[in-house]
Amino acid sequence: MPGLKQTGMRVYQxxxxxxxxxxxxxxxxxxxxxxxxxxxxYVFGSAATVLLVLQVVTGILLGLMYTPSxxxxxxxxxxxxxxxxxxxxLRALHGWGSDFMIAIVLIHMAQVFLFGAxxxxxxxTWIVGVFALLLTLGMAFTGQVLRFDQDSYWGLAIGxxxxxxxxxxxxxxxNLMLGGPIIAGPTLTRFFALHVFIIPGLLLAMVAVxxxxxxxxxxxxxxxxxxxxxxxxxxxxxxxxxxxTGIAFVPDAAWKDAIFAAAIILxxxxxxxxxxxxxxxxxxDPTIIQTAPKPDFxxxxxxxxxxxxxxxxxxxxxxxxPILAIGAMLLLPLLSSQGEKHWSRRPIAVLxxxxxxxxxxxxxxxxxxxxxxxxxxxWTSDPIPIAYLHNRTPLERQGAxxxxxxxxxxxxxxxxxxxxxxxxxxGVATRLTEDQIIRQVLQGGGNMPAYGNxxxxxxxxxxxxxxxxxxxxxxxxxxxxxxxxVDPQSQTGSPGAH
Amino acid sequence: MNPNDTPTSQDEQATLxxxxxxxxxxxxxxxxxxxxxxxANGAVGAxxxxxxxGYLLGPALKKVSADESxxxxxxxxxxxxxxxxLATFRNPVTTAWDxxxxxxxCWVRRVSGTTVQVFAINCAHLGCPVRWFSESKLFLCPCHGxxxxxxxxxxSGPPERGLFEYEHKLEGNALMIxxxxxxxxxxxxxxxxxxxxxxxxxxxxxxxxxxxxxxxCGSCQG
Numbered sequence: 001m002p003g004l005k006q007t008g009m010r011v012y013q014x015x016x017x018x019x020x021x022x023x024x025x026x027x028x029x030x031x032x033x034x035x036x037x038x039x040x041x042y043v044f045g046s047a048a049t050v051l052l053v054l055q056v057v058t059g060i061l062l063g064l065m066y067t068p069s070x071x072x073x074x075x076x077x078x079x080x081x082x083x084x085x086x087x088x089x090l091r092a093l094h095g096w097g098s099d100f101m102i103a104i105v106l107i108h109m110a111q112v113f114l115f116g117a118x119x120x121x122x123x124x125t126w127i128v129g130v131f132a133l134l135l136t137l138g139m140a141f142t143g144q145v146l147r148f149d150q151d152s153y154w155g156l157a158i159g160x161x162x163x164x165x166x167x168x169x170x171x172x173x174x175n176l177m178l179g180g181p182i183i184a185g186p187t188l189t190r191f192f193a194l195h196v197f198i199i200p201g202l203l204l205a206m207v208a209v210x211x212x213x214x215x216x217x218x219x220x221x222x223x224x225x226x227x228x229x230x231x232x233x234x235x236x237x238x239x240x241x242x243x244x245t246g247i248a249f250v251p252d253a254a255w256k257d258a259i260f261a262a263a264i265i266l267x268x269x270x271x272x273x274x275x276x277x278x279x280x281x282x283x284x285d286p287t288i289i290q291t292a293p294k295p296d297f298x299x300x301x302x303x304x305x306x307x308x309x310x311x312x313x314x315x316x317x318x319x320x321x322p323i324l325a326i327g328a329m330l331l332l333p334l335l336s337s338q339g340e341k342h343w344s345r346r347p348i349a350v351l352x353x354x355x356x357x358x359x360x361x362x363x364x365x366x367x368x369x370x371x372x373x374x375x376x377x378x379w380t381s382d383p384i385p386i387a388y389l390h391n392r393t394p395l396e397r398q399g400a401x402x403x404x405x406x407x408x409x410x411x412x413x414x415x416x417x418x419x420x421x422x423x424x425x426x427g428v429a430t431r432l433t434e435d436q437i438i439r440q441v442l443q444g445g446g447n448m449p450a451y452g453n454x455x456x457x458x459x460x461x462x463x464x465x466x467x468x469x470x471x472x473x474x475x476x477x478x479x480x481x482x483x484x485x486v487d488p489q490s491q492t493g494s495p496g497a498h
Numbered sequence: 499m500n501p502n503d504t505p506t507s508q509d510e511q512a513t514l515x516x517x518x519x520x521x522x523x524x525x526x527x528x529x530x531x532x533x534x535x536x537x538a539n540g541a542v543g544a545x546x547x548x549x550x551x552g553y554l555l556g557p558a559l560k561k562v563s564a565d566e567s568x569x570x571x572x573x574x575x576x577x578x579x580x581x582x583x584l585a586t587f588r589n590p591v592t593t594a595w596d597x598x599x600x601x602x603x604c605w606v607r608r609v610s611g612t613t614v615q616v617f618a619i620n621c622a623h624l625g626c627p628v629r630w631f632s633e634s635k636l637f638l639c640p641c642h643g644x645x646x647x648x649x650x651x652x653x654s655g656p657p658e659r660g661l662f663e664y665e666h667k668l669e670g671n672a673l674m675i676x677x678x679x680x681x682x683x684x685x686x687x688x689x690x691x692x693x694x695x696x697x698x699x700x701x702x703x704x705x706x707x708x709x710x711x712x713x714x715c716g717s718c719q720g
Contacts, residue, residue, distance in 0.1 A: 069595040069597070070593075070595055070596050070597050070599045071595045071596060071597025071598070071599075072595070072597065153599065154625070154626055154627065154641075157620060157624070157625035157626065157680070158624040158625055158626065158641070160625060160680060160682055161620070161623070161624040161625035161682050161683065162624065163682075163684075164682030164683045164684035164685070165683055165684070166684075170682070170683065170684030171682070171684035171685055172558035172559070173558070173684075174680070174682055174684060174685075175557040175558045175560060176555070176557055176558040178557070178680065179557050180557060180565075180591065180593075181565035181566075181589070181591050181678055181679040181680065182589050182591075182599070182600075182602065182678075182679065182680045183599055183680060184589070184592060184593065184596040184599045184600055185592075185593040185595045185596045185597075185599070186557070186593065187599075283598060284597075284598060284599055285598035285599070285601065286598070286599065286601060286602060286603055286619065286627070287584075287586045287598070287601050287602075287603045289584070289603060289619060289627040289628075289629055290629075291627065291640065292640040292641070293626055293640070293641060303641075303642075306623075306624060306642060306656070307641075307642040307643070307656060309656070310656075311656055311657065311658035312658075314656070314658070372641070372642045372643040372655075373638065373639065373640045373641065373642065373643040405633055406633050406634050407631055407633045407634045408634070410631070410634070410638075421643060444653065444654065447654045447655065448654060449634075449636055449645045449647065449653035449654045450647075450653065451634065451635075453635055453647065453648065454633070454634050454635035454636070454648075
């Protein structure tokens, strides 16, 4: 149909004469890049951009239904999940898309770091990328708030508590964040404005600048050990490399980007389909306190760090560490803009990536599995193992009852069931003498609260007597090491406080 | 000047020179006017910024006292002596679209008679909701394991201080608290611990307040 083709060309030409956008766009697409950059290692940036587009599209679609009102947001999500056709799938796509985007952005960052892509002349590309990363994380946090369930309500409480620690202006910052005296309607609307207008606007602008610089400065060539970056010769060398080995970006290099992006979108769709949307968990009613709030996956590591910081260090670390970390990322390309690019000649860079990745992974794992808090109300009705009651005196059995009644098992396990906050009590008599158990129960210590107020003297005696029997028959009881010095007779070993 | 130039071309040249000088003068005038317009826009922008910044910072500039007022938690008789109960109140400052978020819970501990303590729900560490365990006589936080004794003092875990306490009073039989703002480390109401917290409510509590071990690693086990 040559006639149709000619008509098509004429229509295109009509627009092109007026718009003039086709020529520069085609030039940008087919511009030559060094052949070495057509690599599967170079696909993460484009995949992140495609995910951003997915997030914008699914976000707008969710915006057709979502109601940014504290009284209705949660119900509008329930409505999306259950009453709107495929609403659950759109929510799932948006949620999984956000997790994938953070992961791909981090992988992209590690890759360009290891390939030395931040060095001259691409310093500003990296710096803009750092801001894009921060904005991506900002999208993740504000998105979690918009889910407006119990976790987001208490996540806001955690955010406000962290801000309140800022010296002098902490209180004002909390008011600014909440938009009022408590977490309520104005809080949700300002996070809605952040998530839907402010941060996406900035993020799209950052990505546009980032891409513009990639086009302008050229894709980082595949680093070779010993080929050093020198500001006076780099541009000439890069141009020569592009001239000698250049291939058209589209289609010669871009097909890998396209295949990977398709695979990633397919993976997001698969996750969304098989695992469904995130939440919403319980409704955002602060009077329902039977909840154990946890942040979304991307922020779990921070949650773990906050658990491990000693109180005296907490406030300084919360505010100084991010400034140092962000400052280091921003200064990196300015302080090390020349020299070796190849990872095999940059052991510290490789080590840094490995250490940071392992650290984030370990903290995320800890935040997922560590029993910092007792499992509230669990195990109080589980029986004490019969073996532990066999051949015990009435007083000792009374002690087992005290252990049960006083909710000791919220934190301590006995016979394999119970909390993991404190140590298991099964062999406690081999570790602590009766005196030490009394002291530990009454005064606490080592992160155990003191129970002097919660136990009557008779309860204490019974409990301690029971605990002193908790060892197997072939294990010796704990002895006070200093006793051997003052009382040589005890060296023969007393059977303990049975 | 080229000696071959005819008078005519000299005239033309003079005309061109005049035009160029007129253009230069015009450019200098227009550049000045452009600078003036920049100045005018700067001034208008500055004036426009005042209401915008004022609107944005509005919540931050508000006085704390404006948000707080006395609210009734109900009759004192509803709180049995020697027990700690969860009470809820509607925040005095709400919007029509706050929904459930306008309801705020708190813990009321009626020691005996008219001796009462009212604790905020928010853990002093990071604001998670603490729960009361009557048998072990502890408030426990579900987030990072902060624990408080029955009188609100810190027992263990990452919190650096005891629970936040609301100012309270009795009006007739009604228990009133001064509330309206989310308690944080920065809010004025919570910076000074109440007398009961310093002294402890019982002789053992007093001893404990003195012999209280220094806060230590929040999550070291054992």
